[in-house]
Amino acid sequence: MFGLSTLRVISCASLLVLAACASKPAADRTDTWSPNKIYAEGKDEAKAGAWDKAIPLFEKLEGRAAGTPLAQQAQLEKAFAHYKANEPAQALATIDRFKKLHPASAGMDYALYLQGLINFNDNLGIFGFLAKQDLSERDQNAAKESFEAFKELVTRFPDSKYAPDSRARMTYIVNSLAQYEVHVARYYYTRNAYVAAINRAQTAVTDYQNVPASEEALYIIMLSYDALNMPQLRDDTKRVLEKNFPKSEFLARGFKSKDSPWWKLW
Structure with a gap:
């Protein structure tokens, strides 16, 4: 029969073996690749x-x-x-x-x-x-x-x-950034913050030239000047809008519906 000390040695050795097995990393199948x-x-x-x-x-x-x-x-x-x-x-x-x-x-x-x-x-x-x-x-x-x-x-x-x-996506992004300014401008306009609306809409016109968003931006500027009772600036803006967008639907119908997004390219 084993003595107590012998059993302790066997037990410790068994634990060491188990620990070694547990700590051994799993084989990497890519080692030989x-x-x-x-x-x-x-x-x-x-x-x-x-x-x-x-x-x-x-x-x-x-x-x-x-x-x-x-x-x-x-x-x-x-x-x-x-x-x-x-x-x-x-x-x-x-x-x-x-x-x-x-x-x-x-x-x-x-x-x-x-x-x-x-x-x-x-x-x-x-x-x-x-x-x-x-x-x-x-x-x-x-x-x-x-x-x-x-x-x-x-x-x-x-x-x-x-x-x-990449060039096509750059064009889209420029249009998007301009439209963002218009989106904010429209937000301000609907809350009667007309000066803020003019400032944001002008950013779309001056910073992003020849983009579709310029049409709505000019329309918002025109409406805001009208709301501020500034007829000369209103009329000046209207002339610019008519010159650049002679068939503008904004002048006839107001703001466009959101049901048909302009941005669906991808």
């Missing part, structure tokens, strides 16, 4: 929409292939995977890191395009259509950041395959 295989597996997971599985693979590839173009590609793939997984903060952080580490990368145009796209979509929101709420009625910080990313892309890489879509 080549960087190209990891990339291929990550792309397959991404193609299947398994973003939660694709992201760790691209992270491993980034470390495994450090210092190579494949590592740069892994970063971009990871950023896109975060974006598709509705994780914009992680996606933007990955892009920022990419831009700092690889300022001369051949994939910089795509990084800028993805940065603009993430902010563009994040600002619009997935429920924008259901709420009939357009970009102009939301916070404009993301729209401005999106515009700057697209602007940098078309400036640095005018022949990039992403440049045409």
Whole structure:
């Protein structure tokens, strides 16, 4: 029979074995994979929409292939995977890191395009259509950041395959920013804050030229001057409105309905 001290030794040894087994990390199936295989597996997971599985693979590839173009590609793939997984903060952080580490990368145009796209979509929101709420009625910080990313892309890489879509989205964003000022101006006007309404509407006219929102902005300015009993400025504004928008529906029908948004492009 075992003595008490012997049992204690066996017990301690057993506990040590169990602890060692418990602390032993699970085998990493990618340990024997080549960087190209990891990339291929990550792309397959991404193609299947398994973003939660694709992201760790691209992270491993980034470390495994450090210092190579494949590592740069892994970063971009990871950023896109975060974006598709509705994780914009992680996606933007990955892009920022990419831009700092690889300022001369051949994939910089795509990084800028993805940065603009993430902010563009994040600002619009997935429920924008259901709420009939357009970009102009939301916070404009993301729209401005999106515009700057697209602007940098078309400036640095005018022949990039992403440049045409970027230019189209820049036009949309400019229209949106102008419409935002008009949205605020209309808010002030309906609450009889006519001076504030004029100021915001004038911002849309002067800061964002040749945009559709200018028509409503001039109309709000005209109405506000009329409400302030300033007929000369009212009539001057009306002449400008008629000259620039000779077929303006605002003069005939007033404010437009919100049932048919001007902004549905994507």
